[in-house]
Every structure is written in C-alpha cells, then in structure tokens.
Amino acid sequence: METTVNNPGATRRDKLRVTSSLQTPDKVNVRRLRRSYRQIRTENAFRKTLIIMALAIFVLVVGIMITLIVQSIPSMKLLGVKYLWGKVWDPVQDIYGAYPFLLGTLLTSFLALIISVPFSFAVAIVLGEYYPRGWFSNLLKNVVELIAAIPSVIYGFWGLFVLVPIVRNFELKIGVQPMGVGIFTSSVILSIMVIPYAASMGREMIRMVPSPLKEGAYSLGATRWEVIRSIIMPYTKSGLFAGVLLSLGRALGETMAVTMVIGNTSLIPKNIFSPGNTMASVIANEFTEAASPVYLSALIELGLVLFLVTVVINMIGKRIIKRFTNE
Amino acid sequence: MFKTLVILFASACVIPLLAILGYIIKEGITKINWSFFVNVPKPVGEAGGGIANALVGSFIIVGVAAIMAIPVGILSGIYLSENKTSKLAYWSRLSVDILQGVPSIVIGIVVYFWIVKPIGSFSAISGSVALAIMMLPIIVRSTEETLKLLPDTLKEAALALGMPYHRMILKVILPCGIGGILSGVMLSVARIAGETAPLLFTAFGNPYLSTNITKPMHSLPLLIFNYATSPYDDWHNLAWGASLILLLWVLLLNIITKLTTRKWNIQL
Secondary structure, rough: OOOOOOOOOOOOOHHHHHHHHOOOOOOHHHHHHHHHHHHHHHHHHHHHHHHHHHHHHHHHHHHHHHHHHHHHHHHHHHHHHHHOOOOOEHHHHEEOOOHHHHHHHHHHHHHHHHHHHHHHHHHHHHHHHHOOOOOOHHHHHHHHHHHHOHHHHHHHHHHHHHHHHHHHHHHHHHOOOOOOOOHHHHHHHHHHHHHHHHHHHHHHHHHHHOOHHHHHHHHOOOHHHHHHHHHHHHHHHHHHHHHHHHHHHHHHHHOOOHHHOOOOOOOOOOOOOOOOOHHHHHHHHHHHOOOOOHHHHHHHHHHHHHHHHHHHHHHHHHHHHHHHHOO | HHHHHHHHHHHHOOHHHHHHHHHHHHHHHHHOHHHHHOOOOOOOOOOOOOOOHHHHHHHHHHHHHHHHHHHHHHHHHHHHHOOOOOOHHHHHHHHHHHHOOOOOOHHHOOOOOOOHHHHHHHHHHHHHHHHHHHHHHHHHHHHHHHHHHOHHHHHHHHHOOOOOOOOHHHHHHHHHHHHHHHHHHHHHHHHHHHHOOHHOOOOEOOOOOOOOOOOOOOOOOHHHHHOOOOOOOOOHHHHHHHHHHHHHHHHHHHHHHHHHHHHHOOOO
16 A cells, blocks of 8 residues: 555545555545545534634624623713712713612612522522422422523513502501502512522532531431531532522623512612612613613613623632532 | 421422412413404504514514524534533633623613614514524533533444544434433523513514514513503503413423423433
C-alpha cells in the first residue's frame, strides 16, 4: 500500500484507491469514495452547526445587555446617577426618579420572602427528612410543583377578585385606608408564587446530607428535632440560602401578578398597606404610553437595573449550589 | 411537637393551591359554552362573544415560538453535552444560566427594540421571538442533562462501527434521550403558554381574529390581563372562562410531562 510519506505526490484519493481496489471492483470503488467525501463534508457541517447554535445563545445574551445599555443612554446622560435616588417620578414634567420603584420592589420581594420561607423550609424538611417516599410525599411534591406551574396572570386575577376584598375588609377593621390593593396584597400573592423555588432546592440539599452523619447522631440518642437542628441545618445552610436567593430572584422579576394588585401609584409607599409600584409593574404599565424618548429611556434604565439585580442574585445562588454539589 | 408543626406548615401550602384552582373552576365552568370558543369578543354591553381570537392567537404564537426555539435549543444542548471543557461551552453555559434569570418583561423590552421598531408595527412574530428566548434555557438545560446521563459506551460503540459523527448523534444518541428532551420541550411550552409580560409590547393584542404573523395578535394570557383589569362584567366573565382554559391547558401539559419523566427517571 502506498503511503503519502514515501510518495509525496500521492493524494488521499490515490491511497484509498490502492487499499480498496484490493478487494472490490472499480465501479463500487468510486461510489464509495464519493460517499465518504460527502460524509466528511456533512460531518463538518454538522459540527459547525452545533458550534453556531451554542455561539448564538452567547450572542443573544450579549445582545440583550448591549440593547438595554444603549437604549438607556439618553436617560443616563440627562439624569445622571441621581436617577437612582430621585424620589419623584413625574413624566409630565420630565422628572424621573427611580427610588419609589426600588423601594416598592424591595419591600414586596423581601416581605414575600419573609412570609414564604417558613413554608418553603417546612416543605423541604418534610420531603427531605420525614417523608422521603410514600403517598404523602408524592402529594406534597405534586402540589408544590403545581403551584409553580400556574401562570402568573391567573394568580393576579385570583388575587384581584378574591384576596383584595379580603384585605379590604381587614384594612377597614384596623383603620387604614381600605384600598385593598397595595404592597401587602402583592407580597402575599408573591409569597405563594415563590414557595416552590426554595422548597425544591431545600429538599435537594437536605437529601444530600450523608446518612452516616445522621445515623451517628441518632445512635448517640439525639431526637429528630435535634438531628435537624444540629446536623442537617448547619450542613445545608449554604444550600438553603441559595434556594432563598433563587426565590428572591424570581420575586424581583415577577411582573403580571404584582401589576394587577399593587395599586400602580408612583409614590413612595407610606406604610405596608399603601399602594405602590415595582420596577417591573411600572414598565408594564407605562411602556406603551411613554410619550417622549427620555421617558422611554428612563423606563429602559429601570429595566437595566432590574436585569442586573436579578442576574446577579441568580448567579450568586447558582454559584453557591455548584460549590455545594461539588464538595 | 416539632414534627406536627412542620407538617402543619407544609400542609398549609395546599390551601392556596386548592383555593385558586377551586375558585377558577367554579367561576369559569359556568362561562364556557360552544359560542365561547368560536366567537370573537363583542363590544362592551352586548352579550355573548367569545375568545376565539385569543385561542387561535395563542396557538399560533406558541407554535411559532416552539418551531424557533426547539432546534436551536436541542442542538446547543447537544454541543454542551459533547464538549464539557471548551471555552465556548463555558461561556454558553453561563449565558444559559443568565438567560434563565432574566425577567420576562426585560426580554419583551429587548425584542421590542429588535423587531417591533424595525418592522414598524407590533406583530405576532416578535411575540414568538420573545417567547422563544424564554424557552431556550429550559430546553438547553434539559437536553444537556438528559444526554449527560447516557453512557459513553453507546457513543463509542457507534463510532467504532464506523458511523459518522452526525449520524451517531442523530440516530443513536438522540433517540435514546428522546424522553428527557421531549419532557424538557413540553415543560418549556407549558411555561410560556401562560406568559403575558413579553407579549405586552410585542404581540400587543388584537380584537379581531387574525392569522397574519406580521400583524398584532391576541393571546390567552393577554386577554385575561386586559379583561381582568377592565371595569366591565361581561369582560370579567370572558376572563374567567379564559383562565379556566389556560389553567387546564397548562396543567395537562405538566401532567403529561410528569408521566413521561417518571418513566425515564430524568432529573431536570
């Protein structure tokens, strides 16, 4: 068989012809050559396609960031950094300050977290420690996943027609202005929506606690509660924190349910029952009605802030989980 | 004592779910009839009317989004599962993680500037692009996780028999992992079926039945949002019926996904 080393003029075609003609006649030979060339071309095309698709996702994310930054430049040039702590949002007089929305977003999200975290942790402990298998575990798991599956407009719709009257009656009883809509109502709805994220993450973390650790504690006479408090909690502390961060990320970006029950008032909320606005809800409400370019650009700057905050929180949560699962 | 407290708190999570499901079913079931499905909404004050434009619009927008997102997502997932250590894979995986956390309204804003502004009008196709961007992370993650679970020996045996690379992926690896990939696809469709925020300023809504994807189109969640926040009782009734249909659709997709996933034992 000729090799290209001994015979510099020989091409790949010659080599193949020599080897294959030992067994098969020439007609089939040529067909097999053409098929193998086509094969190699298709293989390369397929590999390139895979690379292009993976690159496309990267380009997409970079494009999102660039678009947000470029579109908020007019507002950044005009208003400067004071935008972030300006207390007045008055589009009619072209005064834009994002502070009411930052406050509204933080209030609703953290209040939702405070309400939902006990329930999420309870679900995580029950599913991870007490009932890892069985009918109750399946029921609870499906219920929690179903809570995550319901679309947010339906939460908002239900909240508007069921929760708001209840809160209104409650406000009448305690003497605040009975609007019904407000920061409190939206926090309650957000807390319901956000339970599954911390619960499923917590359950995974609790299931990862190595049994020798737990069995050692049990054999030393610890009760269930003591094992949970002294063994499981310290071990899964960072994982549970990451789950809470993921819940926070979801709560920060939630738009529809909050828009429907928060009252849409671009003022700084006076107390927990007053109406307000979050960054997402003000964008949803005023984007299509933004009359001037500066108005639109101010809204997009809000979107940029929202984007950065949620991405940072989600990244920190995922980093913690990765470090935890690789230990 | 602790145990009862914890189980009580955990069981309390069932209450809001039952409340929401029960209320929607109770309110929605009385509003649905045949004319509900085939008519478009009538002007305020006239009885009757239905949600046909929103049903058809939802179907078209979600369908086009799926057609756009599924090939890109599956191929990217294949790339990420095949090359675990290359530079592009690292940045691509990071991008998928970032994309998963982006709020849906921000994606709507971006697609507004990418497609709605250049074309000059709201359109269903821009809504589909926004929804496709939201589907991508789920499809890529589920494909990657499914294919990572397959044993390497499968790939090596196919390659050793002389199979070309593309044949091996398409005819050996993909069919083996089709259960997990399919459940990822269905999960993503269920997720975007109920999304409103990206459609607020891309597809925008349309009171007439239209199948033109370069013009504004209505969609079920958009209809629910607009009619729920309106002051008219007729529109509230339509919104309740539409909520029931949307809920049933999403729940059905999730149940089918769960049944397929259990058989394949895939962790998403």
